[in-house]
Amino acid sequence: MIPFALPVRKIVTVLIVSTTLIVHGCISENEKSSQRLHNYFESIRNNEALLTAFFSEMPKGGDLHNHFSGSVYAETYWNYLLRLRPWFDTVTLAFEYDSVKLTNKKGDYRRYRSATQLIAANKLGDIKQRILQAWSVKDYVDLGIPSHKHFFDTFGKLPSGGWKETGVGLKELQNRAARENVQYLELMLRSVPSDRMITGEERYAASLKLVDYSDTVRLHAVLDSLTAAFRSIDLSADVKAFNEKLLAIHNQYVPDNNAVTIRYQTYVNRRNEPVKFFRDLLTAFEAAQTNTLVTGVNILSPEHGDVSMRDYKLHMYMFRYCSRLYNTVKYSMHAGELTLGLVKPEDLTFHIQDAVYIAGASRIGHGVDMAYESDNSSLLRYMAGQKIAIEINLFSNEFILQVKEDRHPVSLYRKYQVPIVISTDDAGILRSNLVHQYVLLAKRYPQISYTEIKQYIQNSITYSFIKETELKQALQDSLSQKIEKFEEKVLLDQATLTRKAIQ
Numbered sequence: 095m096i097p098f099a100l101p102v103r104k105i106v107t108v109l110i111v112s113t114t115l116i117v118h119g120c121i122s123e124n125e126k127s128s129q130r131l132h133n134y135f136e137s138i139r140n141n142e143a144l145l146t147a148f149f150s151e152m153p154k155g156g157d158l159h160n161h162f163s164g165s166v167y168a169e170t171y172w173n174y175l176l177r178l179r180p181w182f183d184t185v186t187l188a189f190e191y192d193s194v195k196l197t198n199k200k201g202d203y204r205r206y207r208s209a210t211q212l213i214a215a216n217k218l219g220d221i222k223q224r225i226l227q228a229w230s231v232k233d234y235v236d237l238g239i240p241s242h243k244h245f246f247d248t249f250g251k252l253p254s255g256g257w258k259e260t261g262v263g264l265k266e267l268q269n270r271a272a273r274e275n276v277q278y279l280e281l282m283l284r285s286v287p288s289d290r291m292i293t294g295e296e297r298y299a300a301s302l303k304l305v306d307y308s309d310t311v312r313l314h315a316v317l318d319s320l321t322a323a324f325r326s327i328d329l330s331a332d333v334k335a336f337n338e339k340l341l342a343i344h345n346q347y348v349p350d351n352n353a354v355t356i357r358y359q360t361y362v363n364r365r366n367e368p369v370k371f372f373r374d375l376l377t378a379f380e381a382a383q384t385n386t387l388v389t390g391v392n393i394l395s396p397e398h399g400d401v402s403m404r405d406y407k408l409h410m411y412m413f414r415y416c417s418r419l420y421n422t423v424k425y426s427m428h429a430g431e432l433t434l435g436l437v438k439p440e441d442l443t444f445h446i447q448d449a450v451y452i453a454g455a456s457r458i459g460h461g462v463d464m465a466y467e468s469d470n471s472s473l474l475r476y477m478a479g480q481k482i483a484i485e486i487n488l489f490s491n492e493f494i495l496q497v498k499e500d501r502h503p504v505s506l507y508r509k510y511q512v513p514i515v516i517s518t519d520d521a522g523i524l525r526s527n528l529v530h531q532y533v534l535l536a537k538r539y540p541q542i543s544y545t546e547i548k549q550y551i552q553n554s555i556t557y558s559f560i561k562e563t564e565l566k567q568a569l570q571d572s573l574s575q576k577i578e579k580f581e582e583k584v585l586l587d588q589a590t591l592t593r594k595a596i597q
């Protein structure tokens with residue numbers, strides 16, 4: 095509740111805007127207000143500071159493409175690492191907090207220093223800065239390695255914590271979202287942990303290699319027996335343990351509140367070999383079906399990796415298969431996070447369409463290679479008709495793929511009226527936030543009107559995977575009210591500033 099909401103609304107009603115439709119001649123007060131907002135927005139479109147101030151205050155609904163581990167800032171990981179009393183390799187920046195493993199490093203051992211030793215030598219600050227640079231795009235210029243490699247390598251360098259650290263990270267993201275006027279986060283949290291494996295894994299792997307995936311009868315026969323084998327080793331026990339842990343951590347650290355609601359996606363790693371990939375897909379779907387907090391499933395890891403590319407079609411057919419086993423589960427898929435030069439041209443022609451036509455994704459993450467997809471106009475029409483939303487991550491695509499401005503396909507999706515949502519991807523590693531994405535959108539694409547941007551914000555709740563109908567409706571209603579108040583405030587500020595300028 096804004097303390098001065100009532101007086102502001104009264105003044106605004108008198109001076110500028112009325113929320114009821116009062117017609118003066120042909121133009122209503124609402125239309126006049128819309129025109130004033132439009133004019134103001136156009137007047138700041140080329141000014142990043144003014145746009146940042148505008149979007150910082152504007153309620154932005156949800157962030158639907160948001161990786162938990164990549165969204166927590168490197169400083170938080172650093173603080174966590176220090177609590178473990180680590181030793182740092184002062185050359186490679188590797189760290190170790192297990193004394194046995196440290197002494198096993200033999201010659202390299204001599205390069206390691208404890209935090210205490212580094213403080214005494216006045217060098218801990220330097221190590222911290224270098225580690226923040228290694229764990230994010232901080233100060234990134236050209237480090238002699240491709241930006242996509244620097245980005246994806248980051249995940250392997252971050253210290254991994256347990257559920258408690260997950261809770262602390264979730265709290266950080268919830269607090270940041272509240273300050274940034276973001277009401278909902280749909281976080282790609284983690285895979286369901288499981289190390290159960292069936293006997294005869296190699297036999298199944300060989301069968302999957304031989305089968306023609308489009309021969310769904312034969313493929314499903316293999317997947318049916320694989321599913322039965324996994325169920326016989328009680329994979330559900332791992333899902334149950336995951337669900338209980340997630341519920342406990344969620345309720346302890348980030349319970350639903352009026353400011354920011356958090357829900358989760360589980361995911362599978364597309365770099366895993368097929369049998370393991372399928373096991374993780376089964377647990378991901380089962381978690382999403384049995385846990386209200388888990389709204390959906392995703393597929394992650396660099397799409398241009400060797401295994402990702404080799405098994406792309408198989409993964410799509412496996413998603414399709416699981417969607418029939420668990421037919422209420424929704425899934426968004428990273429698809430088309432590729433561009434010319436990163437892979438062979440022919441590999442740019444089918445990833446989004448396979449995710450849509452074969453796998454049956456409800457949303458697409460990135461979709462950067464859309465312009466290269468074969469028969470992309472039919473695909474775009476299909477996505478628009480089926481309301482398959484596209485998650486646009488402008489800064490991520492700029493840093494990782496060097497795709498930006500009019501090379502980015504956001505205009506293509508807009509042209510065909512595919513529902514658009516704006517998201518961050520990995521705000522921590524990219525040292526970015528959701529405001530930044532909207533600033534880039536407004537500044538780089540002048541053809542996208544304020545009204546459309548507002549629609550994208552509303553899309554971020556409409557196309558969320560929230561399962562609880564009442565919660566979703568409440569978030570939609572509250573977002574509309576918050577935007578209305580925000581617009582009244584903008585108009586009042588402008589009217590006040592204009593009046594002062596005249597006096």
Ligand SMILES: [Zn+2]
Nearest residue numbers: 161428459519
């Ligand atoms: Zn992503």
